[in-house]
Amino acid sequence: MSTTLLFVTLACNASFTVLNPTTTPNPPTAAPLPAATAVPLLSQQVTLVPQPFEEVSQSPIYTIKSQTPQLTGSDDPRVLAFNQRLTALIEQEVDLHRQGFLQNPVTPLTNGSFLEVTYTLISQHSDIWSLKLDFSFYSDGAAHPGHYSGTVNYDLGQGRELALGDLFLADTNYLETISSYCIAELEKRDIGFESGFQQGAAPTPENYSKWNIAPEGLIISFDEYQVASYAAGPQTITIPYAELASVTDLQGPLASYLP
Template sequence: MDVTRHCTAALLGVALLPTLAVGAGFDCERASTPVEHSICADAELDALDARLAELYRAARERLVPAEREALRQTQRSWLAARNRCGPHRDCLRAQYLQRIEALAPPRARLTHSGPHYQLEASYPVFAGAPETINRAVRAFVQEQVDAFLASTEELLADPEPPLGPAWSFALEGEAGHRTDTLQVIAFEGYAYYGGAHGMPLFAPLLLDLSEARALDPAELFRADSDWLARLARLSRAALAGRDLLGADADWVNQGTAPVAENYQLLLPGPDGLTVIFPPYAVAAYAAGAQRVLIPYAEIDDLLARPLRAP
């Protein structure tokens, strides 16, 4: 067990009353309360605490500042209820499961199977949001699914289709960074059409909250800016120090060239803009996808809208 693990209370970002929990997380070697000892000594409770910490962090990132205080207050109340369990494992476990269920965002699932293939997609549902927002998310997912189904129909129509193991498509979306006007949903997954291996999928959804529509990556930038050239330069500089398993300069330069098709996978986040280069874009499949984080300070002058959370 990692004795420097920070428990859920650390995510509150404030010093809570001693009767609730330590404010900055605790070193399990220095655990002093029955609750702390119980969590540190139990593998399942430790895992539940880590899962709750992840969900709490994600929930905060989905909210604008005005909504975060309400979340923090509900977390304070939960911590008080959890600590009233004392060292009783069943009580602690029940409290964690209840809070995890409360913080886990609702999701929708889409499944389908056909001749020699199966697919599954899941995506977040935004409770309380206008229906136009959820409709836009569903439409985006359906677009990805329809593309897979069209490919399978084309392959199956071939007199000698590339069969072998069943083909598959899996896509999962997670709500991430949010500003007053933008909700980022990171869709990732895997598609297999036969052969030695499938391909990882990356499909960021940049959802304009005011118009309930998916943004083209170019819409993040001013129309009169040379944003492609800037991203190309910064991406090449970031990739220069990496082990790309033998990829030569021509490969990297082609994959990072300042053309729109190389910069379709953009993920705004709290610390900057992540550019995703899928396998084969700048290196061999074995090197995996390459992600480059570009701090906003490097591109603020190019942006058409603020991407930092307010």
């Protein structure tokens, strides 16, 4: 009797185990990692605006007006450095002309002197900003007004101003390449280039200190009297990037412009 009861008990326990198996807990599901958020370029966080300045003197008579490019929208040290660089550059030129104007007679020979400073944003690609500054001036008693330019090419991401050599491979004579192209273009123009102005386009750093990065090519600026007479005016030449491909640093600022 007891044997039969034991068998029935075991059978029932076995049936219960089969019908009600022990539940194995599932391993915890790992929480999904948050998607990486792309950090916007510093240049996407700022806006370029003009900072106006005007100074008027009656003794001697002169007027100074300037527009200084400044970035707003961020207190990043790289933005502050950009603004300081442009401010210092323009203030230096303003002070130079002011000191000259103050040497003029109190009683003007004409309508007095003036300086006007303007700027143009040639391009802004990624974190590379390329600006041209134009200075127009007249000193009382001079035969005619004068004009000259300056350029600033700035890598905002790296927080530094670019030199022309930063665009090209270190072991190449990029100035020869640039000069040869410019000379060929200047010779096509009716500006009297071959009448004593060739030296202004020779492959020296001084001759090619004014340049801008633009979508269509590298823009070289020559001021009055550098490669032509005053009457012919300033000259600009745009060199297609394809013409510079053999000397361009493929890891440098022009990499994205190459064909």
